[in-house]
Amino acid sequence: METINFENVFEGKLAKNEMVEPKDWMPENYRKHLIRQISQHAHSEIVGMLPEGNWITRAPSLRSKIVLLAKVQDEGGHGLYLYTAAETLGISRDELLDNLHTGKAKYSSIFNYPTLTWADIGAVGWLVDGAAIMNQVMLQRASYGPYARAMVRICKEESFHQRQGFEVMTRLAFGTTEQKEMAQDALNRWWYPTMMMFGPPDAESPNSENAMKWRIKRETNDQLRQKFVNQTVPQVEYLGLTVPDAQLKWNEEKKGYDFSEPNWAEFKQIISGNGPCNKERLAARNKAHHDGEWVRAAAMAHAKKKNEVYEAA
Numbered sequence: 559m560e561t562i563n564f565e566n567v568f569e570g571k572l573a574k575n576e577m578v579e580p581k582d583w584m585p586e587n588y589r590k591h592l593i594r595q596i597s598q599h600a601h602s603e604i605v606g607m608l609p610e611g612n613w614i615t616r617a618p619s620l621r622s623k624i625v626l627l628a629k630v631q632d633e634g635g636h637g638l639y640l641y642t643a644a645e646t647l648g649i650s651r652d653e654l655l656d657n658l659h660t661g662k663a664k665y666s667s668i669f670n671y672p673t674l675t676w677a678d679i680g681a682v683g684w685l686v687d688g689a690a691i692m693n694q695v696m697l698q699r700a701s702y703g704p705y706a707r708a709m710v711r712i713c714k715e716e717s718f719h720q721r722q723g724f725e726v727m728t729r730l731a732f733g734t735t736e737q738k739e740m741a742q743d744a745l746n747r748w749w750y751p752t753m754m755m756f757g758p759p760d761a762e763s764p765n766s767e768n769a770m771k772w773r774i775k776r777e778t779n780d781q782l783r784q785k786f787v788n789q790t791v792p793q794v795e796y797l798g799l800t801v802p803d804a805q806l807k808w809n810e811e812k813k814g815y816d817f818s819e820p821n822w823a824e825f826k827q828i829i830s831g832n833g834p835c836n837k838e839r840l841a842a843r844n845k846a847h848h849d850g851e852w853v854r855a856a857a858m859a860h861a862k863k864k865n866e867v868y869e870a871a
């Protein structure tokens with residue numbers, strides 16, 4: 559009888575651009591890599607609800623409140639799809655959340671900055687969701703089926719979020735002098751943190767080699783950062799604002815902008831738990847989890863009862 563070489567089957571799938579599915583054999587390091595990335599992504603979505611949720615009660619109109627509420631709710635949904643995708647790799651939701659709450663797992667550096675004004679909500683939607691989409695479009699073709707499929711819906715929703723943010727920025731940038739100054743101030747504070755979202759420079763990105771080899775990432779951190787700058791600068795110009803980078807310059811040869819690198823020492827501090835809001839974010843997540851205990855218990859009791867009724871029938 560012919561023996562199956564599972565490693566060859568896995569490599570064959572990657573070579574043919576086929577999806578790897580939960581019940582397929584996969585190398586242990588591939589599984590671990592995915593759990594790390596998907597769970598960090600899920601944590602980012604739910605921690606990302608906090609800086610925006612902070613403005614729901616202070617949105618300047620009923621319409622903007624409704625739109626922001628819907629956006630924040632979407633982020634919760636993204637967390638749900640992603641936790642579910644991570645669970646298919648053999649890790650429990652409790653363990654995933656425990657890793658977040660104890661500070662063992664990372665979440666996106668961007669959510670450790672404060673949202674000080676309403677313009678920050680515009681900047682988050684426009685720049686942060688814009689960067690998230692730039693990164694996630696390629697993830698729709700990631701090799702792991704449940705992750706790639708979750709990304710399809712997430713990307714659609716993120717596009718709406720990006721428009722929401724750009725609309726807020728447009729109103730402010732074309733509003734009074736004071737409003738335009740608020741928009742510029744938000745851009746000044748969010749520009750470099752957004753650039754950090756793509757991760758460290760390629761030469762200092764330990765996970766990229768495997769991610770590219772396994773078709774989890776299709777483009778590198780630096781490639782995506784460059785794409786983001788190229789796409790966003792014309793939008794800044796449209797708004798009549800200024801990118802806070804004196805070195806920013808169109809480079810005809812590479813058909814893209816030359817720009818200054820973010821402060822990578824600051825990035826390292828943030829991902830080590832020492833950013834402006836790290837402690838506040840973790841405390842808020844832990845409190846929400848603790849306060850929601852009765853909801854989880856009630857849902858479990860309800861599901862158990864329903865199951866008993868179903869089995870008795």
Ligand code: FAQ
Binds near residue numbers: 664687
């Ligand atoms: N923040 O070797 P690499 C959103 C860590 S969703 C924190 O380059 P990799 C939606 C990295 O984990 C935003 N840590 O890593 C929204 C690694 O540490 P580890 C989230 C970072 O994985 C909008 C170490 O540095 N999106 O915003 C960051 O190949 C508005 C070395 O880095 C995703 O998660 C960072 N920025 O590349 C929600 C997308 N960058 O794990 C609410 C999926 C790097 O070895 C409101 N993830 N690190 O201890 C990815 O594409 C990748 O994981 C990267 C990092 C690109 C984030």
